[in-house]
Amino acid sequence: MSNNSADILDIKNIEVTYDDVILALHDVSLKVPKGKVVALLGANGAGKSTTLKAVSTMLASERGKVTKGSIDYDGNSIQKQNPSQMVGLGMVQVLEGRRCFGHLTVEENIISGAYSRKLSKGDIDQELEKIYGYFLRLKERRKSQAAFTSGGEQQMIAVARAMMAKPKMLLLDEPTMGLAPQLVAEIFNIVKELNQKEGVSILLAEQNTNIALKNSDYGYIIETGKVMLEGTAESLLNNDKVKELYLGISKKGRKNFRDVLKEESLNTKSN
Amino acid sequence: MIDELLFFMEVLVGGLLAGTMYSLVALGFVLIFKASATFNFSQGAMVFFSVLAFCGFMQDFNIPFVLAFILAALLMVVVGLCTERLVLRPLMNASEDTVLMATIGLGYVLEGLAQAAWGVEVRRLDLGIGDFPVPWIADNLKLFISALDITAGLVAAIMIIGLFLLFKYTKIGLGLRAVADDAGAASSIGIPLKHIMLLVWSAAGVVALVAGMMWGARAGVQFALVDLALKALPVLIIGGFSSIPGAIVGGLIIGAVEKILEVYIGPFFGGAIEGWAPYVLAIFFLLYRPEGLFGEKIIRRV
Numbered sequence: 001m002s003n004n005s006a007d008i009l010d011i012k013n014i015e016v017t018y019d020d021v022i023l024a025l026h027d028v029s030l031k032v033p034k035g036k037v038v039a040l041l042g043a044n045g046a047g048k049s050t051t052l053k054a055v056s057t058m059l060a061s062e063r064g065k066v067t068k069g070s071i072d073y074d075g076n077s078i079q080k081q082n083p084s085q086m087v088g089l090g091m092v093q094v095l096e097g098r099r100c101f102g103h104l105t106v107e108e109n110i111i112s113g114a115y116s117r118k119l120s121k122g123d124i125d126q127e128l129e130k131i132y133g134y135f136l137r138l139k140e141r142r143k144s145q146a147a148f149t150s151g152g153e154q155q156m157i158a159v160a161r162a163m164m165a166k167p168k169m170l171l172l173d174e175p176t177m178g179l180a181p182q183l184v185a186e187i188f189n190i191v192k193e194l195n196q197k198e199g200v201s202i203l204l205a206e207q208n209t210n211i212a213l214k215n216s217d218y219g220y221i222i223e224t225g226k227v228m229l230e231g232t233a234e235s236l237l238n239n240d241k242v243k244e245l246y247l248g249i250s251k252k253g254r255k256n257f258r259d260v261l262k263e264e265s266l267n268t269k270s271n
Numbered sequence: 272m273i274d275e276l277l278f279f280m281e282v283l284v285g286g287l288l289a290g291t292m293y294s295l296v297a298l299g300f301v302l303i304f305k306a307s308a309t310f311n312f313s314q315g316a317m318v319f320f321s322v323l324a325f326c327g328f329m330q331d332f333n334i335p336f337v338l339a340f341i342l343a344a345l346l347m348v349v350v351g352l353c354t355e356r357l358v359l360r361p362l363m364n365a366s367e368d369t370v371l372m373a374t375i376g377l378g379y380v381l382e383g384l385a386q387a388a389w390g391v392e393v394r395r396l397d398l399g400i401g402d403f404p405v406p407w408i409a410d411n412l413k414l415f416i417s418a419l420d421i422t423a424g425l426v427a428a429i430m431i432i433g434l435f436l437l438f439k440y441t442k443i444g445l446g447l448r449a450v451a452d453d454a455g456a457a458s459s460i461g462i463p464l465k466h467i468m469l470l471v472w473s474a475a476g477v478v479a480l481v482a483g484m485m486w487g488a489r490a491g492v493q494f495a496l497v498d499l500a501l502k503a504l505p506v507l508i509i510g511g512f513s514s515i516p517g518a519i520v521g522g523l524i525i526g527a528v529e530k531i532l533e534v535y536i537g538p539f540f541g542g543a544i545e546g547w548a549p550y551v552l553a554i555f556f557l558l559y560r561p562e563g564l565f566g567e568k569i570i571r572r573v
Contacts, residue, residue, distance in 0.1 A: 058459060063364050087461025099456035101449045112449045115442065116461030158456075165460055 014069035048205035056093035090168035102147030113164030152183035288420035290526020291427035295482035297518035313378035315500030322483025347476025505553035511563030
C-alpha cells in the first residue's frame with residue numbers, strides 16, 4: 001500500500017529501552033516529508049543513533065526495543081519488520097563509523113548493497129556506473145581493498161553501498177565524523193545531489209550543527225532522549241539559543257538546553 | 272642413496288595426501304569461523320554423524336551409493352537448518368563465547384543422536400577404492416602410494432576449487448564474505464544473516480560428510496572420528512582460522528611433517544610421535560605467527 005500523505009516517515013512519541021532497563025529515548029516525535037532532508041541534532045548520547053536504529057529496526061540486534069509510541073514508514077507501521085525487510089521497502093541505514101567490508105574491494109562493497117535486489121550482471125554494471133557518477137573518487141579506487149582507503153573514501157563507500165539498494169529513504173548516522181572540513185563539504189554535496197537528483201528522502205543525524213542545518217530543510221534538536229526544539233533549518237540557524245548552545249556563538253561557556261530553560265523559568269518567576 | 276631418496280619421497284607424498292584429509296576437516300571449521308567468528312566444536316561430531324548416517328542408509332536400507340550420499344548430504348542441510356533455527360538465531364545477540372559453548376553442546380547432541388539411530392558398533396565403509404599401493408605408480412615411479420590417498424587428494428581438490436568459485440563469483444558468496452567482515456553492516460544493507468548461516472552450516476555439513484567418508488574408509492566408521500577431527504586444530508593454527516587456502520596448506524604441512532618426523536625422528540622417542548608432533552608445531556606458530564600463514568591480519572589504517 002503506498003501512501004498519499006506528504007510524510008515518508010512519521011515517528012510518534014516513541015520510547016526506547018535497552019535490555020529492558022536502560023531508557024534511551026523518552027519521547028521523540030519527528031516527521032520526514034517526502035523528498036526532504038531532515039537533520040537530527042544533538043550531542044553524544046542524546047539518542048540520535050537510537051532514533052535511527054529504531055526506524056531501521058536494527059535495535060533488536062542490540063537488545064533495544066520500542067516500548068511506547070509508533071513509527072510509520074510510507075503509511076505502514078514498521079513494528080513487525082526486520083532490517084532486511086526494511087531494505088526491501090526502500091529504507092536503508094548508513095551506520096555510524098562507516099563500517100565498510102574491509103577485506104572486500106571498493107567495488108565489491110558497493111555491489112553488496114544490491115544484495116536485496118534481483119539484478120542481472122548487466123543491470124548491476126549499469127547501476128554501478130550511475131553510482132560512480134556521484135562518487136568519482138571511488139571509480140578510481142574500485143579495485144583497492146576497502147580497508148586501505150581513506151576515511152572520506154570509506155564514508156563514500158558506505159553511502160554508495162546504501163544507494164545500490166535503491167532506497168526511497170536514507171538514514172545517515174554522523175557521516176562527517178572525524179573528517180577534514182574539505183571532505184565534510186564534499187560528502188554533503190553528494191548527499192544533496194542524491195536528494196535532488198534521485199529524490200531520496202534523508203534523515204541525517206549529526207553533531208556538526210552548522211553544516212548539517214545549512215544542508216537540510218528541517219531540523220530537530222534532541223537532548224537526553226527528548227526533542228527539545230524543532231523548526232525549519234533557517235529558523236534554527238537564526239535561533240539565539242541554538243546559536244549559543246550548538247553553534248558556539250556565545251559570550252559565556254557551553255551550556256545545554258535544560259540549563260537555558262531553567263534560567264528562563266527562573267527569570268520569568270523573578271519578574 | 273637412490274633408495275633412500277625414493278623412500279623419503281614415498282613418506283612425503285603419503286604424508287601430503289593424508290594431509291588433504293586434514294585439510295577437508297579443517298575446511299569445515301573455516302567455513303563456520305568465517306561467518307560467525309566461532310570455532311565450531313561440533314564439527315567432529317558432524318563428521319561422525321554424517322558418515323554414520325551415510326553408512327546406515329547404505330547398509331541398513333540397501334540404498335545405492337549415490338542416492339545414500341545425496342540423502343546424507345540433504346540430512347546435513349536439515350541439520351544446518353535446525354542449528355540455525357534452534358541454536359544460532361536465539362543466540363543472535365549473545366557473545367562469541369556463548370556460541371562457542373553452544374557448539375560443544377550441539378556436538379554431544381549429534382553424537383548421541385547418531386548412536387541412538389544407527390548403533391554403536393564400528394562399521395566398515397567400502398568405497399570400492401582399496402587402501403593399497405597403486406600398481407602403475409609402484410611399477411613406473413617405484414613409489415608405493417595408496418589409491419585411497421590419491422582419491423582423497425583429488426576429492427579434496429575438487430571441493431576446494433568448488434568452494435573457492437562459490438565464494439568469489441556468486442552473489443551468496445559475496446554475501447558470506449560481507450557477513451564475515453561485518454555482520455552488522457551486512458544486515459544494514461539487507462543481507463539476510465539467516466540465509467548465510469544456513470548456507471555455511473550446510474556447506475560445512477557436506478564437507479564433513481566427504482571428510483568422514485575418506486576417514487571412515489581407512490579407519491572404520493566409529494566414534495574415534497570425533498577426536499580425529501580435532502587434528503584440524505593445529506591445521507587451523509598453522510593455516511589461519513579464516514583462510515580457505517590456509518586450511519589446505521596447513522593440512523598438507525601437518526600431514527607431511529608428522530609422517531616425516533614419525534619416520535626419521537620417531538625412533539628416538541620410541542615412536543608414535545605423530546599424535547603430538549603437530550601440536551608442538553602449532554605452539555611454535557602461536558608464539559611467532561599467531562595469525563597463521565594465511566590468516567587475515569587485522570588491517571589497521573595508519
